[in-house]
Amino acid sequence: MADVIKTATRDAYGKALVELGGINDKVVVLDADLAAATKTGMFKKAFPERFFDSGIAEGNMMGVAAGLATTGYTVFASTFAMFAAGRAYEQVRNSIAYPNLNVKIGATHAGISVGEDGASHQCCEDIALMRAIPNMVIINPADDVEARAAVLAAAEYVGPVYMRFGRLAVPRIFDEDYKFEWGKAVVLSEGADVTICATGLMVKEAIEAKELLAAEGISAEIINVHTIKPLDKETILASAAKTGAIVTAEEHSIIGGLGSAVAEAVCESGKGVPVVRLGVNDEFGRSGPAVELLHIYGLDAQNIVAKAKQAISLK
Amino acid sequence: MDAVIRKQLKIKACKARMGIIEGVFNAKSGHPGGSLSCADILTYLYFNHMNVDPQNPKDENRDRFVLSKGHAAPALYSVLALRGYFPVEELKTLRKSDSMLQGHPSVKYTPGVDMSTGSLGQGISAACGMALGAKLGGKSFRVFTVLGDGEIQEGQVWEAAMYASAKGLDNLVAVVDNNGLQIDGKISEVNSPYPIPEKFRAFGWNVIEIDAHSFDEIDAAFNAAAEFKGKPSVIIANSVKGKGVSFMEDQVSWHGSAPNAEQYEQAMSELQQALAELEA
Structure with a gap:
């Protein structure tokens, strides 16, 4: 039996962003000094003119994402789940979800599997926080195939989406031709x-x-x-x-x-x-x-x- | 500034102030003080400076306005109504459950509103994103945002200030409505953000200081900001809270309270008289 492929969903996210960037010139990616970890660095390398780093300022990044979205861009804003859903909660609620803007939040390093960094970085509350916000869609993919499919589907959907990715490499479950059906378990x-x-x-x-x-x-x-x-x-x-x-x-x-x-x-x-x-x-x-x-x-x-x-x- | 234009702007601003009082009085709540203090700036922007078309409020090439101090919504609504985005009569519905005029600006409800705001410190970030969008798309539209002087106590304002200069957003103009008062008292006593110009200079902005109630100074400042390249511009607009209504001027108690019937009559009578003098 062949070895099981193991990939972190954050890696699949980074690759999917590059794929998207090639087919949709309205895709813009923002990060808050974590591009290497969130894997948005792949997009930065491929499309440097459409990547903007806000530095360590997640609240402002979410606001910038909102403003950019009003000018016709599909904006992916990334940081760790702790800072996306936690620190920037109110910016996500008031600047993105309330005006129902086309911002996709790519939250990586979700959950306990962050590992050694410990509790300050292990966000186990993000789904609860995001669920309570009207207009918000929450997607939590199970493997790299589903993560890629979810990112591509999120780009087609108009409105705010919270996508939850992990740091840990996880075994592939789905075949490459897996079809992601929006909102369908x-x-x-x-x-x-x-x-x-x-x-x-x-x-x-x-x-x-x-x-x-x-x-x-x-x-x-x-x-x-x-x-x-x-x-x-x-x-x-x-x-x-x-x-x-x-x-x-x-x-x-x-x-x-x-x-x-x-x-x-x-x-x-x-x-x-x-x-x-x-x-x-x-x-x-x-x-x-x-x-x-x-x-x-x-x-x-x-x-x-x-x-x-x-x-x-x-x- | 041309004397005729200055007079027309003063008349519009006076009518805008009447709309503010009308709205807040009918709503029995709202923020008259900080609305009156930025009424001249908003009037100038919508009637004399910004490239906007009330018939086409979503035009992708329009200039954008973000009221970062969202509690001054009555001023924005009043100016938008006078500019023709919706009937002036709507101002009387402010804050009612079936109104298009929410307590704080919302893109969902009100034509002409470019960004939902109200939670302080957030509007300037959205304005940065709009300015970035213009640069990215090779578009010439410009972005304007008005902040409260108390609002700049929010840390996010300085995240955005750092960002705007780092990204060279010279198509962005921020205004600090420097009326010196916030809900809990004088901003110098609550938690002083002074000196404001030095802070923005240190963050890499082109800084202009003006009297917020002089249309000549307002005009010169926005024209200078339009010509300044390489950095975002901030106009520190030294204003009087409650400007235009004698008993509201420089009184912190009028930050967030509505006039009663008697006070409403007095305020409207003062503004009517000012208007009559301007139109004479």
């Missing part, structure tokens, strides 16, 4: 006993968890929720009706992210099924190797299995 494999709704790097863990559950005679349905807002309620509720139990899995706080969004949708459907959330519990991260941290914080296939059994027991 993807049922990766069908099952009968429990639904696992996963997003980002937890999709791969969910696929592994399915194998582990199968060994114990439990049939899991796997849904890749790449778009967290707007949430594809139809696909998720149809699966819930079929399996009668849901586990959510995300590299984000259990508060306000995918788990919350799914729980809200299920509760309001009036067809309640147990929803058990797996994510970073209400705590800060710490320094350490990314893969080790993912296990320490319970973000792995084994914990999805445990949560799946818990969800089934609550039926």
